[in-house]
Amino acid sequence: MSSPASRNGNHEATRMVEFRVWRGDRSGGAFQTYSVQVTQGMVVLDCIHRIQADQANDLAVRWNCKAGKCGSCSAEINGHPKLMCMTRMDALPADRPVTVEPMRSFPAIRDLVTDVSWNFRMKRRIKPFKPRRPDRPDGSWTMMQEDVDRVQEFRKCIECFLCQDVCHVLRDHHKHDEFIGPRFLMYTAALEMHPLDTEDRIADLKQENGIGYCNITKCCTKVCPEHIGITDNAIIPMKERVVDEFYDPLTRLFRIFKPR
Amino acid sequence: MSLPDSFIVHEHDVLVIGAGGAGLRAAIEASAAGVKVGVICKSLLGKAHTVMAEGGMAAAMGNVDDRDGWEVHFADTMRGGQYLNNPVMAEHHAKEAPERVRELEAWGAVFDRTKDGRILQRNFGGHRYPRLAHVGDRTGLELIRTLQDHGIHQGMEVFMEMTVVSLLKSGGRVNGALGYDRERGRMHVWKAKAVVLATGGIGKAFRITSNSWEGTGDGHALAYHAGAELMDMEFVQFHPTGMVWPPSVRGLLVTEGVRGEGGVLRNSEGRRFMFDDVPDAYKNQVAKDEEEGWRYVCGDKNANRPPELLTRDHVARCINREIKAGRGSPHGGVFLDIAWIKEKLPNAGAHIQRKLPSMYHQFKQLAGVDITTERMEVGPTTHYVMGGVLVNGDTQESSVPGLFAAGEVAAGLHGANRLGGNSLSDLIVFGKLAGEHAAKYAKANRAVEIDAAEVAAKTAALEEPFARRAGENPYAIQSQLQDSMQDLVGIVRTHDEMERAIGIIEDLKKRAKNVAVSGHREYNPGWHTAIDLGCLLTVSESIARSAIDRKESRGAQFRDDFPKKDDACSTFNLVCRKAADGSMEVSRRPLPPMRDELKAVIEKMK
Numbered sequence: 016m017s018s019p020a021s022r023n024g025n026h027e028a029t030r031m032v033e034f035r036v037w038r039g040d041r042s043g044g045a046f047q048t049y050s051v052q053v054t055q056g057m058v059v060l061d062c063i064h065r066i067q068a069d070q071a072n073d074l075a076v077r078w079n080c081k082a083g084k085c086g087s088c089s090a091e092i093n094g095h096p097k098l099m100c101m102t103r104m105d106a107l108p109a110d111r112p113v114t115v116e117p118m119r120s121f122p123a124i125r126d127l128v129t130d131v132s133w134n135f136r137m138k139r140r141i142k143p144f145k146p147r148r149p150d151r152p153d154g155s156w157t158m159m160q161e162d163v164d165r166v167q168e169f170r171k172c173i174e175c176f177l178c179q180d181v182c183h184v185l186r187d188h189h190k191h192d193e194f195i196g197p198r199f200l201m202y203t204a205a206l207e208m209h210p211l212d213t214e215d216r217i218a219d220l221k222q223e224n225g226i227g228y229c230n231i232t233k234c235c236t237k238v239c240p241e242h243i244g245i246t247d248n249a250i251i252p253m254k255e256r257v258v259d260e261f262y263d264p265l266t267r268l269f270r271i272f273k274p275r
Numbered sequence: 276m277s278l279p280d281s282f283i284v285h286e287h288d289v290l291v292i293g294a295g296g297a298g299l300r301a302a303i304e305a306s307a308a309g310v311k312v313g314v315i316c317k318s319l320l321g322k323a324h325t326v327m328a329e330g331g332m333a334a335a336m337g338n339v340d341d342r343d344g345w346e347v348h349f350a351d352t353m354r355g356g357q358y359l360n361n362p363v364m365a366e367h368h369a370k371e372a373p374e375r376v377r378e379l380e381a382w383g384a385v386f387d388r389t390k391d392g393r394i395l396q397r398n399f400g401g402h403r404y405p406r407l408a409h410v411g412d413r414t415g416l417e418l419i420r421t422l423q424d425h426g427i428h429q430g431m432e433v434f435m436e437m438t439v440v441s442l443l444k445s446g447g448r449v450n451g452a453l454g455y456d457r458e459r460g461r462m463h464v465w466k467a468k469a470v471v472l473a474t475g476g477i478g479k480a481f482r483i484t485s486n487s488w489e490g491t492g493d494g495h496a497l498a499y500h501a502g503a504e505l506m507d508m509e510f511v512q513f514h515p516t517g518m519v520w521p522p523s524v525r526g527l528l529v530t531e532g533v534r535g536e537g538g539v540l541r542n543s544e545g546r547r548f549m550f551d552d553v554p555d556a557y558k559n560q561v562a563k564d565e566e567e568g569w570r571y572v573c574g575d576k577n578a579n580r581p582p583e584l585l586t587r588d589h590v591a592r593c594i595n596r597e598i599k600a601g602r603g604s605p606h607g608g609v610f611l612d613i614a615w616i617k618e619k620l621p622n623a624g625a626h627i628q629r630k631l632p633s634m635y636h637q638f639k640q641l642a643g644v645d646i647t648t649e650r651m652e653v654g655p656t657t658h659y660v661m662g663g664v665l666v667n668g669d670t671q672e673s674s675v676p677g678l679f680a681a682g683e684v685a686a687g688l689h690g691a692n693r694l695g696g697n698s699l700s701d702l703i704v705f706g707k708l709a710g711e712h713a714a715k716y717a718k719a720n721r722a723v724e725i726d727a728a729e730v731a732a733k734t735a736a737l738e739e740p741f742a743r744r745a746g747e748n749p750y751a752i753q754s755q756l757q758d759s760m761q762d763l764v765g766i767v768r769t770h771d772e773m774e775r776a777i778g779i780i781e782d783l784k785k786r787a788k789n790v791a792v793s794g795h796r797e798y799n800p801g802w803h804t805a806i807d808l809g810c811l812l813t814v815s816e817s818i819a820r821s822a823i824d825r826k827e828s829r830g831a832q833f834r835d836d837f838p839k840k841d842d843a844c845s846t847f848n849l850v851c852r853k854a855a856d857g858s859m860e861v862s863r864r865p866l867p868p869m870r871d872e873l874k875a876v877i878e879k880m881k
Binding site for chain 1: 318319320321322323324326327374377378380381382383385387388391392393394410411413415416417420424425427428435458487488489520521522523524527528632633636637640641642748749750792793794795797798799800801802
């Protein structure tokens with residue numbers, strides 16, 4: 016897991032930056048300080064790799080693509096949930112140390128690596144895609160681009176879980192058993208808004224999956240590295256469907272006078 | 276002798292190693308056949324390198340141009356591979372890809388649409404017609420997420436962040452695998468009746484690569500040491516367009532989709548140099564001027580493709596030549612310009628952002644370049660290995676009974692050079708075949724007991740680095756290997772340089788036996804790097820040895836000392852195997868025979 020960063024030529028201006036990196040495991044830990052030579056264009060993940068290659072071979076960090084596409088290197092940088100690979104050093108204040116710590120809403124494994132397995136369990140709880148019968152004999156369907164634009168927006172999600180990390184329902188109130196978090200509310204929305212899908216997940220959203228806990232503070236939307244309109248485009252419409260199904264007084268009244 | 280209690284033992288009918296597109300597709304197929312399936316992911320589920328694929332998956336559905344069909348796709352693939360491909364695989368691929376793509380839609384994938392609501396297809400290098408089903412420039416994400424979300428409901432057992440370090444064998448058959456989990460560093464033994472390798476590529480053998488840390492050739496090495504054969508290892512694809520600046524993202528992929536959407540390559544003099552050198556095999560398929568090239572991009576069926584959409588091996592060499600001749604960009608690349616299309620389209624900025632959103636994002640955020648108004652700087656980057664485990668073209672089974680391989684780790688489909696877009700389709704076509712035949716094998720064969728002594732010996736070797744107090748830094752050895760491969764076995768090769776590389780590899784092999792790691796076993800990247808080193812050294816050696824033995828330039832291999840294609844070399848593939856004394860043996864294998872019907876297809880499409 017070394018990085019090319021360790022061998023780059025110094026043909027750009029360099030400076031020394033102090034890093035405070037959280038090191039520890041399930042039982043606790045502390046910040047340790049490292050000094051890193053930073054050249055132009057470097058991102059935080061490059062610096063972590065440089066520390067790993069030269070000063071702390073066993074510094075644990077999870078990463079893959081280093082291009083903002085896989086969503087593995089989520090962390091809290093100077094207190095903000097971010098992808099380490101997409102956070103440029105020159106975008107951070109130069110006059111103080113850079114703090115890097117693991118996502119705090121998930122249990123620590125080691126150093127910057129957290130146990131995100133809860134997310135994978137939550138996803139399995141959601142009823143899978145169930146398409147209508149194909150439109151054509153070759154098994155294909157007709158869907159217009161304008162009808163899939165919204166679903167495609169949600170499907171840009173790289174599952175970095177930064178939205179889950181920042182959500183106060185999980186972070187502060189630890190409702191992991193009753194609330195699936197913004198990522199999976201949006202995942203449900205992507206299925207519900209899929210033009211071919213025939214499944215109904217609205218009752219699950221209200222009951223097992225706890226959509227009511229979300230009080231639309233939009234923290235999830237703010238940290239999304241893919242700039243998906245999680246709250247406005249996914250969660251609010253799902254809340255509206257729940258309301259329509261369970262709380263709308265007109266619908267209730269209508270049902271009294273004209274029972275189904 | 277039985278396994279000690281410290282081992283965690285699992286039992287499956289089919290064990291799939293790797294959870295990218297090929298692995299997940301194999302696991303889905305095997306699960307559908309009703310056998311018990313385990314899938315091992317080196318990273319978290321859904322993070323495999325497939326996620327990085329951008330442009331699309333090639334399938335001759337003919338949604339955009341109805342002249343397309345399997346015969347055209349087959350001929351394009353064979354021509355692109357310089358006829359070293361296994362025609363049986365190229366035929367399966369061309370015929371089955373459309374059905375595999377439609378199946379993804381049935382599992383929830385949402386592809387971009389044509390005006391009449393079908394799956395949209397885009398142009399790509401070496402494909403005669405618009406053929407790539409895609410989702411903007413994040414097709415790989417769509418593929419892996421679709422397979423993941425479908426797969427988790429099919430009953431397979433998923434092992435995340437675990438690495439296999441050795442295949443286990445008994446009586447000549449594969450019967451399982453040995454590995455560790457990253458979280459705790461515990462040893463695991465998976466007993467299995469059949470094993471599917473789907474471990475992807477080897478990019479990390481080179482310094483400049485589009486591959487993530489995972490691309491260390493694990494499956495190639497596992498298969499080789501288990502007695503399987505590696506074929507075509509000299510053919511490593513250098514993608515023509517990787518980022519070159521800033522230094523920390525050097526090698527990061529810039530999708531061919533940029534050129535598919537009208538992006539052009541220029542040197543420092545502003546010349547579109549790709550027009551200067553068009554290979555004979557493509558003379559009839561390339562635009563005669565810039566105007567015709569643009570008409571092709573716009574979908575004019577009577578126009579030929581711009582030369583930027585020639586095959587990757589050729590484009591990479593042309594770029595390399597411009598840079599070497601001193602006509603490169605400030606940071607040692609050439610210019611890729613998509614912004615120029617504003618001369619042709621009224622709302623070009625918005626169009627680029629819609630068609631290439633993650634490229635826009637990537638350059639804006641990492642390089643501070645706005646691709647809707649500015650040129651990009653790009654240069655070749657190690658991207659893909661055409662070579663891999665030699666498999667039966669119909670079943671994906673290797674020469675070791677019970678061991679299958681699919682996707683990048685397998686050889687055969689792409690020959691000497693892969694066409695863009697043929698990788699994602701490779702994954703789903705051959706992932707399915709491998710899963711199907713592995714399940715069949717598992718049903719027909721009984722489980723074979725694990726040899727506990729073999730496991731103990733292999734485990735002891737893994738733990739040695741912890742015992743050494745003063746030893747080599749694994750990262751330093753890895754860097755040195757990457758530098759040597761980049762400089763001596765890269766895009767332009769010579770006999771002498773590659774012999775030097777072999778010498779260095781032999782030396783590094785000795786030093787790798789003396790690596791030391793600090794800390795403990797839990798999530799220890801130093802230890803993992805030390806383990807991956809063995810795989811990287813094996814694949815590097817096989818690349819260098821094969822490249823030395825192919826004394827010609829063909830496809831992805833360019834030899835400065837043999838700059839021409841040699842007909843005498845068009846009759847064989849090179850195959851590496853582990854000899855009885857442990858050394859690597861390279862031999863020539865005659866090309867598999869081609870049916871007359873397929874020969875006729877190639878003639879017809881010339």
